[in-house]
Amino acid sequence: MDFSSAIPYLACPETGSPLKQGGESLVNEYGTKYEIKDGIPRLLIETKSEEEEKVRQMMQKFYETVTFPGYDGIDSPSVLMDKAQKSGFGRWLDEAIPPMASVLEVGCGTGQMTNFLGLVNSRKVIGMDQSIPSLLLGEKFKEQFDLKNVSFVQGNIFTLPAKNNSVDVLICSGVLHHTPDPYKGFTELLKKVKTGGYIVIGLYNSYARMPLGARKCLFKCTGGTMRRIDAHMRRKDVDQSKKEIWFSDQYRNPHESWHSVDEVLKWFEKNNVEFVSGVPDIGGRIEGETPQNQKLFADHPKGNSAQHILKQIGWAFTIGREGGLFVLVGKKK
Template sequence: MKFDIQSISDILICPKCSSNLLFQNESISCNNCTFHFTIDEGILLSNPENSITDNRILKEKEFYEENPFPNYDELESPFSLISKAERANFPKQINDLLPFRIRILEAGCGTGQLTNYLSFSERQVIGTDLSVNSLKLGNEFKNKHSLDRSMFIQMNIFEPCFCDESFHLVISNGVLHHTPNPELAFQILTKLLKKHGYIIIGLYNKYGRLSTHIRRIIYNLTGSRLDFLDPHLRRKDISEIKKQMWFMDQYKNPHESSHTFEEVIKWFESNNIDFVSAIPEFDFGTTNKNIFAKQNIGTELSRKLKQLLMVFKRYNEGGFFVVIGRKRA
């Protein structure tokens, strides 16, 4: 399956006015306004800073230009991406359980590990992010290992450059809570999803995030990075550069919000998305063997208890939860 800029001309639109684009040799410009993409080593750059009016988005962009997340270390290879995906489980499940020849969007892909990993199989995977420096790292990895089914595009989620219903799967992991309006960002992403397509979102949990907030206060008071306090920073299998990016992402980020299971259920309901499953599960007695298989959504009580348990979990990845949904017909 050929995957180059020309091959996505059917889904790409102008992020400013949603008009069709004109593809001519090495340039892509809007038919209707002055917008054009610039192309840098195969990455499509939309230069969103020219039109972003919300200072919070600009600050996030600046932050992730300086601190591309999660970053790569010199030992990272396709093989290490595969073994990490197997340990993390959920990327492997996406890879194992979804059909080939589908289009996937990762919105807020950071340095593109998941985008590149998912492109190993016969699928078109587009990683988008605000941060050019993050996209460049993902693209370097892609080129170094001759991956030809991933592509990187600079996109602000609030100004999408794709037609509605372009993707079979949309993933946005750890991104919406860094935007000024996570619910609106979610709504925009669901529009890009085909009917019956899946959406996977990862967010900070209001309860699960408590221990991070406490550590942040301690770090700010002591003015130092006390690695032993954070389970992720204590790990021996992570390089110093990745630990540094984790520390910045978790404790020095200019903006973050945290969310509850109930909130996400409401977002799903008002955007025509059926709940499929969650990590951690919303109910007791269910296990996540297949994230695309319908799970019990639980009760208000089970969801409250499950969130409270996140407070006491020894290693809770920064109080993170993932919810998988499916667009109705």
């Protein structure tokens, strides 16, 4: 197993010092060894706060059983490309990220996005997560299709085993809201982005998540029957096994938080990050853009708080049908 494409970006989670490959381990400058097992460096160490570590461990257990997103039927690069084409977001990311860029996806789950972005073989792409069963699915696909520029690594957002100021693009979608301190998680992620690099953050929206919250209460009261009132569970283009994984992720998740556009814009402001774009858009589109064709790394109007509130109320009826996840892209100044 050769990690030469990933090593320039990895660091010891304890000391932040560089790592070298020594046989079946990665080794820091003091000689501490981190095992590489089944192709995945085990660089996960505990979160420092005991309270937060309890939540992390609970989430690790959950995602070791619920390997999200489901991999059934994703058995070739063309299926991955087809999925990205349909979802829009993957395709827009692929169009926005330059071919020579380094990309770190934190909370990559089963690594479908990581592998998809790695189909451009001049990019260096690393998928990081704490769930080994999820990472193994990504690793299997990567090995099968010989994506040498892609690596999967086990790590914890709060003790990230990556060098500071090292990557051009950091993606973390659907993850921070499952951590005990999403803002702290954001600041940890940002440290890894180069100046002038992009951070792509996807979170549950406080307004758009409300319909799902109401359905969650209903399912609790009815013992999980009536699932068909959820639009995703009625979809004909998604395998049943993937729907089950989606249902568990959305309705049985032991820990989640909801966030507003203005809250995340404040995170950006406080940390010298310039707003670039939103999905859905938060202040209007730019010339030549359509809902099917968004330019994620082009500067967009930010809008104001009143516009954001109206937009987010509207999202309850659009993205709210699929869980209410919104994405903001920022540029590190």
